[in-house]
Amino acid sequence: MSEAPQIDIDYVARLARVELSPEEKVTYSAQLADILGYFDKLNAVDVDGIEPSAHPFHVVNVWAEDVPGECLPKEEAIRHAAKTKDEQVMVPKVVGDA
Amino acid sequence: MSESLFYKSATELSSLLQSGALSSVELTRAFIERTQAVEPSVKAFLQQNVEEALAMASESDFRRSRGQSLGPLDGIPVAIKDVISVKGASLSCGSRMLSHFVSPYDAHAAELLKAAGAVLWGRLNMDEFAMGSSTENSAFQTTSNPWNTDCIPGGSSGGSAAAVAAGESPLTLGTDTGGSIRQPAALCGVVGLKPTYGLVSRYGMVAYASSLEQIGPFGRTVADVAMLLQAIAGHDRRDSTSYKVDIPDYTAALQAPAKKWRLGIPKEYFAEGLDPEVRQAVRNAIEFYRAQGCEIVDVSLPHAELAIPVYYIIATAEASSNLARFDGVRYSYRSPNATDVVSLYSKSRGEGFGSEVKRRIILGTYVLSSGYYDAYYLRAQKVRTLIRDDFMKAYEQVDAILTPTSPTPAFKLGERKEDPLSMYLADIYTISANLAGIPGISIPCGFSSENLPLGLQILGKPYDEAGIMAVAHAFEQAHDFHKRYPSL
Numbered sequence: 155m156s157e158a159p160q161i162d163i164d165y166v167a168r169l170a171r172v173e174l175s176p177e178e179k180v181t182y183s184a185q186l187a188d189i190l191g192y193f194d195k196l197n198a199v200d201v202d203g204i205e206p207s208a209h210p211f212h213v214v215n216v217w218a219e220d221v222p223g224e225c226l227p228k229e230e231a232i233r234h235a236a237k238t239k240d241e242q243v244m245v246p247k248v249v250g251d252a
Numbered sequence: 253m254s255e256s257l258f259y260k261s262a263t264e265l266s267s268l269l270q271s272g273a274l275s276s277v278e279l280t281r282a283f284i285e286r287t288q289a290v291e292p293s294v295k296a297f298l299q300q301n302v303e304e305a306l307a308m309a310s311e312s313d314f315r316r317s318r319g320q321s322l323g324p325l326d327g328i329p330v331a332i333k334d335v336i337s338v339k340g341a342s343l344s345c346g347s348r349m350l351s352h353f354v355s356p357y358d359a360h361a362a363e364l365l366k367a368a369g370a371v372l373w374g375r376l377n378m379d380e381f382a383m384g385s386s387t388e389n390s391a392f393q394t395t396s397n398p399w400n401t402d403c404i405p406g407g408s409s410g411g412s413a414a415a416v417a418a419g420e421s422p423l424t425l426g427t428d429t430g431g432s433i434r435q436p437a438a439l440c441g442v443v444g445l446k447p448t449y450g451l452v453s454r455y456g457m458v459a460y461a462s463s464l465e466q467i468g469p470f471g472r473t474v475a476d477v478a479m480l481l482q483a484i485a486g487h488d489r490r491d492s493t494s495y496k497v498d499i500p501d502y503t504a505a506l507q508a509p510a511k512k513w514r515l516g517i518p519k520e521y522f523a524e525g526l527d528p529e530v531r532q533a534v535r536n537a538i539e540f541y542r543a544q545g546c547e548i549v550d551v552s553l554p555h556a557e558l559a560i561p562v563y564y565i566i567a568t569a570e571a572s573s574n575l576a577r578f579d580g581v582r583y584s585y586r587s588p589n590a591t592d593v594v595s596l597y598s599k600s601r602g603e604g605f606g607s608e609v610k611r612r613i614i615l616g617t618y619v620l621s622s623g624y625y626d627a628y629y630l631r632a633q634k635v636r637t638l639i640r641d642d643f644m645k646a647y648e649q650v651d652a653i654l655t656p657t658s659p660t661p662a663f664k665l666g667e668r669k670e671d672p673l674s675m676y677l678a679d680i681y682t683i684s685a686n687l688a689g690i691p692g693i694s695i696p697c698g699f700s701s702e703n704l705p706l707g708l709q710i711l712g713k714p715y716d717e718a719g720i721m722a723v724a725h726a727f728e729q730a731h732d733f734h735k736r737y738p739s740l
Contacts, residue, residue, distance in 0.1 A: 161618055170572060170617040171579070171594070172610055173602030182611055188673050189615065193561040196631050199638070206633030209463050209493065210449045210640060210689020211714065218489060230356045236586035245581055246592050 161186050258286045258419035259737050262476040265422055266324045269316065276316075276327030280309035280371050283329050287374070287420040290740045293401050295393045296415040298334050299342050299375040305329065308371045315369065324503075325483050326369030331421035333412050334375040335382055336467060337456035338362045341372075345458050346380040346390040349584045349604040359456020360491065361425060361467050361484040368483040373421055376411030380606045381575065382429055382460045384408050385678040387436070388669050389608045396665070397440060398738040399704055403662035406436030406678075409470070413440035416470050418740055423480050427457060429465040430563050431657075431682025434694035437470060438657035438707020441696045441733070443477045443724070444470045446682075448715045449689035450495030452481075453488030459574040461567035462493075464686040473734055474695065474725040478502035481717060497715055505718035510726040515541055516551035516650035521681055527660045533698030533706040534656045537727060541654070544726065551646040551653065555638045559684040560676055562639065565619050565632035566687070571609075572616030578604065611672060640688040647713050652723050655681050657694040657707035681709060691717050695724045696733035705733070 163179045163186075174182065225231075228241055237244040257279075260268075268274040284302055291297060312327035332338060335345045337355035339362070344350045358366070365372060379389035387395045387410025395410045397403040398418040405414040409426025413436035416424055426433045428446035437444025445468045452467045459465070469480035482502050488494045517538060522531060542548050580586040580600025587603050590596035605613070619628035646653060659680055668675045685692040690711055697708035708727070712720035728734055 161614070163614070166614050166618045166621065168598075169621060170613050171576075171597040171601055172605065172613055173595075173598040174610065174614075175602075178607070178610070182614060185611065185672050186615060186618070189564065189676075192673060193565065193628065195558060196561050196565075196628075196635055199555070199558065199631075199635055201631055201634040201638075204634040204637050206630055207636045207640060208633065210687070211495075213493060216492070226356055232582070233356070234353055234583035236580065243581060246590060246596055248593050 161190070257282055260422070261473045262328050262422040262471055262479060263473060266328055266479070269327045270321070276309035276312040276371060277306060279327065280305050280329050280373065283373065283421055290418050290420065293396060293740060294398055294414050294418045294420070295395050296376055296411040296418065296420060297331070297374045298344060298377050298392060298411070301341065301374060305371050305373045312369050312371065322367065322369035324479055325365070328370055328423060329373035329421050330365055330370045330423045330425065330480065331374040331376050331412070331415050332362070332372060332425045333378050333409050333427060335378060335427055335458045336361060336425055338372055342375050343458065344392070346378045346392065347604070347606065347609070348391045349578050351391070351585070353583060357456065360453035360488045362456065364484050364486070370483070376415055376424060378411055379408035380609050381458070382408040382427055382432055382465070383571070383608050383612055385431070385435060385675050386668065387411065388665065389606055391606050394665060397662045398740055399441060400662065400702070402664055403704065404439070404665055406439035406658070406662065408432040410436050412470050413437050413442055413444065416440070416442045416472060417738060419737070422472065423476060424470045425467055425484070426470055427465055427467050428686065429461050429567060430686050431679040433468045433470065434682050434692055434707070434709055435658050435679065437694040439662040439705065441705025441736070442470055442472060443474055443693065443695050443734070444468065445477050445481060445693040445717065445721070446685060446691060447481065447485065447717060448691045450493050451485050451497070451715065451717070453491040453494045455488055455490040461570040462574060463570060464567060474721050474728050475503060475506055477693070478506055478721050500718050502718055502721060505722055506725045508722065510544065510722070512545040512547065513541070513652060513723055514547045514549055514650045515723070516549050516646050516653040518551050518553045518556065518646070518653060518655060520553050520556035521655040525659050525677070525680070526656060529700045530656045530658070530660065530706050534654065534708055537697045537708045538654055540727060540730065549650050551650060553642040553646060553684070555635060555642050556684060558635050559639055559687060560680060562632045562635045562687060563679070563683040564615070564676060565628050566636065568612045568616030569620050569629050570616070572613045572620060575609070575613055580604070608672070636687050639684055643684070643688045643690055652720050653711040655709045655711065657681060657709040661700045661702070661704035661706060685711055690714055691720055693720050693724050695728060697727070698733060
C-alpha cells in the first residue's frame with residue numbers, strides 16, 4: 155500500500171474552524187497518519203460500477219403541506235446565546251468600517 | 253427495599269404495579285435510593301431529577317387509581333442518555349460545549365414515553381457527542397462497569413448500560429451509531445437493541461452521524477426491551493428518514509413458540525482478534541440453537557473487515573458537518589478570548605470540544621476536503637453498498653445472523669484512551685449493522701474467568717426486530733445469565 159499520508163494539520167484545522175494547541179497538532183498528526191494508513195485497506199477493493207450509498211435504504215423525497223405550526227418563542231430561541239441585546243444574538247464585528 | 257426489587261425486570265415491575273402490589277412512587281423512590289447508594293462507585297448519572305421523577309410517579313399512581321392507566325410502561329422509571337431532548341432537562345451530550353444547555357422541547361421518543369406514562373428518571377453519562385467506545389470521553393465523569401469498577405462500561409451509551417446493570421433504573425434509552433447500545437450492553441451484561449434505521453424518530457436527538465444512528469432501548473430482559481421499543485417506535489414527520497411501517501406487537505411476538513430458525517454464522521466474525529472466552533461463549537450459544545433444531549448455516553460477509561475504515565470515514569465526515577452548528581454564537585460555549593468572528597468560532601470550538609471530538613472533526617473535514625473526497629468519502633460510500641449487499645445476500649439463506657457483540661470483555665479504564673485506533677477496533681462486530689441499516693440486539697451469553705459479562709449479537713433483516721427478539725428470547729428462557737447481578 156501507499157505510504158501513510160500526512161495531513162496538513164494547520165490547513166485542515168483552519169477549514170474545520172477548530173483552534174488546536176501546538177501539542178495537539180503534533181499528537182493528532184501522528185494519530186491521524188496511523189488512522190489514514192489503516193484506511194488504505196479500502197484501496198484494495200474494486201468499486202467500479204458500484205453505486206455509493208448515502209443512506210442504508212433507498213429514500214425518496216416526501217412532500218409535506220406547508221402548514222404553519224408553533225415556533226419556539228423568541229426568548230426561548232436565544233436563551234442559550236452567550237451574549238444578547240434587544241432580543242438579538244451579539245457577535246464580534248463582522249464587517250469593517252465604511 | 254429488598255435487593256430483589258431493584259434487580260427485577262421491568263416486565264415484573266409492571267405486573268406489580270398493575271396488580272396494585274406496588275405503587276409507582278414506592279418503586280421510583282426505591283430506584284432513587286439505590287442510585288444514591290451505588291452512584292459513588294458507578295457514576296452513570298449526570299443529573300438526577302428526584303423531585304420531577306417522584307411527581308411523575310405520583311401522577312401515574314393517580315391515573316391507575318382511577319382506572320386510567322396508560323399501559324405497561326405507566327409508572328416505570330426510564331433514564332435517558334444525555335443526547336436525547338427532554339423539555340426542561342439538561343442536554344449536555346457529555347460535552348463542555350453544552351454544559352449549561354436545557355432542552356426547549358421534547359424529542360419524539362421523549363414525547364412517546366410521556367404519553368405511555370413512563371417516569372423519566374435522570375440523565376445518563378456518555379462519550380462526548382456519542383463518540384467513543386468506553387464513555388471515557390465524557391467531559392464530566394468516568395462511568396465504571398458495575399461488574400468491576402476498574403473496567404470501562406463500554407460506550408458511547410455507557411451510562412445507559414451501567415445504570416441498568418447496577419439496578420439504578422429498570423429501563424434506559426441510548427443511541428447507537430456504530431455499536432453504542434450493543435457494545436455497552438454486552439460489556440455490562442444487559443440487553444440492548446439497535447433498531448432498523450428509520451424505525452425510531454431521531455427528532456430531538458443531537459446528531460453525530462445522521463445516516464447511521466438510531467435511538468434504542470436497554471433492559472434486563474428481552475421482554476423489557478420489547479416493551480420499551482413498543483413505546484418509542486413509529487413514524488414521525490419531523491425526521492425525514494423516519495420510515496412508515498406497521499409496528500407489530502413485539503411483546504406478543506415473544507410469546508409465540510420458538511421456531512426452528514435458520515441462523516447464519518459469518519466466518520469473518522470469528523477470525524483473529526477474538527478473545528477465546530468470548531469465542532467459546534458464542535460457540536456455546538450456537539450449539540444451543542442447533543440443539544433446539546435450528547439450522548446453522550455458514551454465511552460469508554466478505555467485506556466485513558472494511559467496515560471500520562468505511563465507518564470512520566462516513567461517520568467523521570457527517571460529524572464534521574453536523575457539529576459545525578456548535579459555533580459559540582447561538583447556544584454553545586463561547587470563548588472569552590475571541591477577537592473577531594473567525595476566532596470566536598475557532599477558539600470556542602478548540603476550547604469547548606474534547607480531544608476525540610476534535611480528532612473526528614479534523615478527520616471528517618480532511619476526508620471531505622478538495623482532492624481527497626473521491627479517494628476517501630466517495631469510495632467509502634461505495635464500499636458501504638457492498639457491505640449492505642453482503643447482508644442482503646446472506647438474508648436470502650438465513651433468518652438472522654449470530655456473532656459476538658464485542659471482541660473482548662470490558663477492558664480496563666485508561667487502557668486504550670491514548671490509542672484511538674485500538675479504541676476504534678472495539679466496534680468491529682457492531683459497526684456493519686449501522687452501515688447496512690439493519691437491526692441488532694445484544695444479550696448476555698456467559699461470563700469470563702474474571703466474572704465479566706459476555707454478549708451474543710443477533711442481527712436481523714430490516715424491520716425484523718420482532719424476529720431477532722424472538723431468537724434472543726429463546727436463548728434467555730433457557731439460561732440464567734440475565735439473572736446474575738454484580739456485587740456493588
